[in-house]
Amino acid sequence: MSRFERDRWTPAVRAALLGSVAVVGMGSGVLAQGIVYDTDVVNNGEAITLEYWTPYGWSFQQDWVDAYTARHPNVTINIQNQPWGDYWNKLPVALRNDDGPDIIGMHNGWAAGLANLLEPWPIDPEALATDYALAGSNLIDGDVLFMNMSVVHGGVFYNKAHWAEAGLTENDIPSTWEELRTVAERLTQRNADGQMTRAGFCYQGVFRDLIADLNYQSGAWNFSEDGVSAAMNTPAAQDNLAFMADLYGEDGVCSPLIADANWDGMAQGRISMGYAYNWVGGWLNGNSDVDWGWFLTPAAPDAPALGRNNVENSFAVSAASPDDEKAVALDFVKFVIASEDLVLQHVLETGGVPTRRSLLDDPKVQENPVVAAAIAADTLSRTVYPGPIPVAWEAGYDYVRDIVAEGGDIDFASVLAEGEAIANRRLAGSGFVSIERDYPGAGAFGE
16 A cells, blocks of 8 residues: 555545545534634744745746744745756665755655655645545654645646747647647647747657646556556557657657657747647747747547546655754745745646645736636546656656657567566566546446
């Protein structure tokens, strides 16, 4: 059994997320009071400094700190933004050596490996569940270590200027993959020497996310029936890998050389359409002048699911911090999650569907084209939540991605078999158990 409580995405949870008066995890039916922040003084008013490490470049993090230190001027919080890969390698070592941060930017892919290094939040779960749907979905041994702030999933971002240059209109937005291939060919540009100068459609930086989506669209699971092993070398995955390879090869609508990641390529005007998760909209707004649009991941009309969904997380607190720093860090946690305005900043920048119920109808949330479209299309009931997948699983598809990027004649079954073996060697002993088969539409899937 996984150390993660199996708090499933049941119809009741979905209803709660979409605005029902039901409260997840409360059997009495009586609404508890939500999270209230009423701290007047921290650390006895004495000066104290906290370190906040994060792999995210989100601007709201500094806004959160500024709001908290304005209320508590005796507190200084230093934010250190660190490169994604370096961060996750450095963080566990620093925490174990008592040389790490007090406040930790989190991702649920590292939850299992970091759980023993995190301090439980001293917050009433019922009060948390009053304000937030899915409040129990990251419980570890009954403790809340961090929060699911919004629900995210894949979709396609596109450059509206490129779209217009190609003579495309909103009526040309593709709903199937074959339609997307046709549009991508129209958007792709090459110079006189045949070199690609603009890619029509790419999945740079999100290979494993897209193939996981395609597997679910095909009615194929990404994990074994018992949920503990990766299921990568399946007939559906072989077909989906061949399709992805054809986009770059036979169709020629992208090249691994165009950009390392879709968002970088779109910001540079080198990619016209890119599959990515919701947060890329906020990133493009902050890092480019691109006028972008977004549409649902294409799928066959009878697809049993659109793909996978995941969550954007809050920060966590180090269990190794001195007691005074830990107390202030936990107070900072409560300050943020009790504030609609501060949580709204997170939701708007990450582009996810908010788990804080009171924000679902907020006009600013509805103005976000990704969130509004996701809510309107009821994507939460049409996407699969497999649980907090450890990064160990990702290593398998990273191997597959690198082989496919080399091009040439590829034995897809052999490559997927090796990727599956890599993933399962790393998953062994992790304690992870996927809950993907709790998906309400599981009956349309294969074994």
